[in-house]
Amino acid sequence: MGHAEKKRCDMTDRREANNSSAGQVDHPDPKIKVRELTIHYGKVRVLNNLSLDIQKNEILSVIGPANSGKTSFLRSLNRLNDFEPNIRMSGSILLDGRNIYKDLDAEGLRKRVGMIFALPIPLPRSIHDNITYGPRLAGDHDKSALDQLVEDSLKAAYLWDEVKDRLRSSALKLSGGQQQRLCIARTLALKPEVILFDEPCSGLDPISTAKVEESMMELKKNHTIVLVTNNTKQAARVGTRTAFFLMGDLVEIDSTEKIFTAPADSRTNDYIIGRFG
Amino acid sequence: MAKLRKFKEAIIEKLIFLSGIASIVFVALIFIFLLREGISVLRSTSLGAFLGGKFWYPISDPPKLGILPLILGSLLVTLGAIAMAVPLGIAAAFYIAEVAPSRLRNILKSFVEILSAIPSVVLGFLGITILVPFLKRFLDLPTGLTAFAGSIMLAFMAMPTIISISEDAINAVPREYKEGAIALGATHWQTLHRVIIHGALPGIIAAAMLGIGRVFGETMAVMMVTGNAAVIPNSLFEPVRTLTATIAAEMGEAAKGSPHYNALFAIGIVLFVISFLINLTADLFLNRSRRR
Ligand SMILES: Nc1ncnc2c1ncn2[C@@H]1O[C@H](COP(=O)(O)OP(=O)(O)OP(=O)(O)O)[C@@H](O)[C@H]1O
Ligand SMILES: [Mg+2]
Numbered sequence: 001m002g003h004a005e006k007k008r009c010d011m012t013d014r015r016e017a018n019n020s021s022a023g024q025v026d027h028p029d030p031k032i033k034v035r036e037l038t039i040h041y042g043k044v045r046v047l048n049n050l051s052l053d054i055q056k057n058e059i060l061s062v063i064g065p066a067n068s069g070k071t072s073f074l075r076s077l078n079r080l081n082d083f084e085p086n087i088r089m090s091g092s093i094l095l096d097g098r099n100i101y102k103d104l105d106a107e108g109l110r111k112r113v114g115m116i117f118a119l120p121i122p123l124p125r126s127i128h129d130n131i132t133y134g135p136r137l138a139g140d141h142d143k144s145a146l147d148q149l150v151e152d153s154l155k156a157a158y159l160w161d162e163v164k165d166r167l168r169s170s171a172l173k174l175s176g177g178q179q180q181r182l183c184i185a186r187t188l189a190l191k192p193e194v195i196l197f198d199e200p201c202s203g204l205d206p207i208s209t210a211k212v213e214e215s216m217m218e219l220k221k222n223h224t225i226v227l228v229t230n231n232t233k234q235a236a237r238v239g240t241r242t243a244f245f246l247m248g249d250l251v252e253i254d255s256t257e258k259i260f261t262a263p264a265d266s267r268t269n270d271y272i273i274g275r276f277g
Numbered sequence: 278m279a280k281l282r283k284f285k286e287a288i289i290e291k292l293i294f295l296s297g298i299a300s301i302v303f304v305a306l307i308f309i310f311l312l313r314e315g316i317s318v319l320r321s322t323s324l325g326a327f328l329g330g331k332f333w334y335p336i337s338d339p340p341k342l343g344i345l346p347l348i349l350g351s352l353l354v355t356l357g358a359i360a361m362a363v364p365l366g367i368a369a370a371f372y373i374a375e376v377a378p379s380r381l382r383n384i385l386k387s388f389v390e391i392l393s394a395i396p397s398v399v400l401g402f403l404g405i406t407i408l409v410p411f412l413k414r415f416l417d418l419p420t421g422l423t424a425f426a427g428s429i430m431l432a433f434m435a436m437p438t439i440i441s442i443s444e445d446a447i448n449a450v451p452r453e454y455k456e457g458a459i460a461l462g463a464t465h466w467q468t469l470h471r472v473i474i475h476g477a478l479p480g481i482i483a484a485a486m487l488g489i490g491r492v493f494g495e496t497m498a499v500m501m502v503t504g505n506a507a508v509i510p511n512s513l514f515e516p517v518r519t520l521t522a523t524i525a526a527e528m529g530e531a532a533k534g535s536p537h538y539n540a541l542f543a544i545g546i547v548l549f550v551i552s553f554l555i556n557l558t559a560d561l562f563l564n565r566s567r568r569r
Contacts, residue, residue, distance in 0.1 A: 080456060083459070114460065114461075123472075134463075
């Protein structure tokens with residue numbers, strides 16, 4: 001991974017950077033601290049000097065029109081961008097005060113910062129195997145502990161009751177909504193501290209969406225959550241705070257109520273009432 | 278209007294059907310022709326004596342038409358080639374698809390294409406002038422014209438097929454699978470061997486089979502470097518003669534309708550059947566990899 005090495009050096013540590021641009025000054029100890037994050041793909045800049053904090057036990061909703069850099073931002077938080085061939089990054093991202101590109105190894109980071117994708121892609125194996133996949137990769141093979149983990153994870157993802165009688169059948173037989181909750185359970189099995197959701201409900205019907213949102217609200221109690229969504233109503237429903245991205249810029253970040261009732265920037269208002277995007 | 282379109286579609290459908298049928302008909306005709314010319318070999322020898330006979334003296338009187346040395350020659354050269362080309366080719370495919378930085382990847386891919394474009398005579402020519410003397414000197418053999426030299430030549434010929442088809446299979450593994458594993462904390466290497474090999478395996482096996490099929494029927498380069506001695510080989514480092522080389526070398530001098538002539542056609546049948554089986558296996562695996 002030659003390019004990953006290079007990027008790591010670009011990511012300068014700026015712990016002392018000014019906090020006031022980050023929306024909330026009253027939390028001295030954020031879970032994730034992003035400072036002056038800029039991302040280029042080749043010559044195209046997709047994120048522009050972004051600074052924000054993500055607090056413990058909050059759901060930070062990220063909204064914005066297509067191509068505003070929401071996914072790129074999310075993928076930089078667990079270093080999934082490491083595999084992009086011509087990406088360039090600068091700025092810093094701190095998890096509990098430690099620079100994720102310099103002080104942490106990528107695999108360890110990804111276990112602490114889990115990711116749920118828009119398209120749920122279970123492995124073509126059983127439900128049980130899907131959930132134990134991550135722990136087994138990490139070298140955990142204790143059978144009874146794994147069985148317990150499967151149950152706990154499925155319960156936390158609000159899927160246990162629907163699948164408890166067929167844990168050994170193929171995950172591909174589940175419905176789309178169930179597959180998405182299985183992917184959530186699979187991530188939870190790694191006991192992450194932060195969970196990143198990238199439009200997790202874009203392919204789901206309203207009932208499945210409600211179930212996913214319900215599990216997010218529950219997960220918030222013990223996790224820090226970042227939710228990228230194209231659905232502003234969803235952001236309003238579940239977000240503790242909401243950030244509005246536009247063309248790679250962070251326009252505004254504030255409490256969800258403020259963003260949806262009295263945004264400071266007129267562009268935020270335009271987006272929310274559906275004038276563009 | 279709708280009627281006209283229906284009519285057009287019916288015609289196009291029929292044409293496509295005909296071209297599909299044509300290829301079947303050609304294969305059938307070739308096989309019938311081979312069968313008609315080759316089957317008469319059973320008038321001068323039994324099936325067992327033909328396939329299992331240890332001596333190929335087609336112009337002695339009476340001729341001895343045992344093709345076992347030729348079958349073994351072909352198998353030995355092919356197996357040697359497989360042993361080299363399959364592991365190397367698959368490893369190269371993985372390197373190109375998953376590890377190499379993009380500049381190097383493009384360079385390597387063009388090299389593979391160039392390799393596949395070299396005519397087999399030219400490879401054979403390089404084999405005779407460079408490889409054979411080198412083997413003789415380096416391994417201290419009585420002659421460098423050996424099954425081993427043929428295997429090396431054939432490995433060169435099979436590699437481009439194996440590399441490019443395996444690479445396609447690796448690239449066809451959905452990006453979402455890889456990212457899913459990576460997001461669950463898998464290392465790059467774990468992702469390679471748990472997710473990507475698993476997903477690409479049928480395609481990789483098909484690639485190997487097609488590579489094998491490609492070299493099994495190869496004639497020119499093998500004929501030039503293997504020494505062409507129709508005796509049962511004891512090791513890779515002895516001269517051998519393959520089925521294909523036998524047909525190519527002797528067809529010109531066999532009198533039409535003679536037992537020798539018929540035997541060469543019968544060898545053609547044997548080649549046809551073996552190649553068919555190899556390709557059939559490859560097809561089965563390719564279909565399996567596409568269905569996912
Ligand atoms: N791997 C990549 N290589 C090059 N450009 C990319 C890559 N990924 C994203 N981009 C570009 O970066 C810009 C931001 O993309 P991103 O996916 O972050 O937007 P987004 O806000 O998530 O959009 P959407 O709402 O459509 O998901 C887009 O213009 C996109 O084309
Ligand atoms: Mg996106």
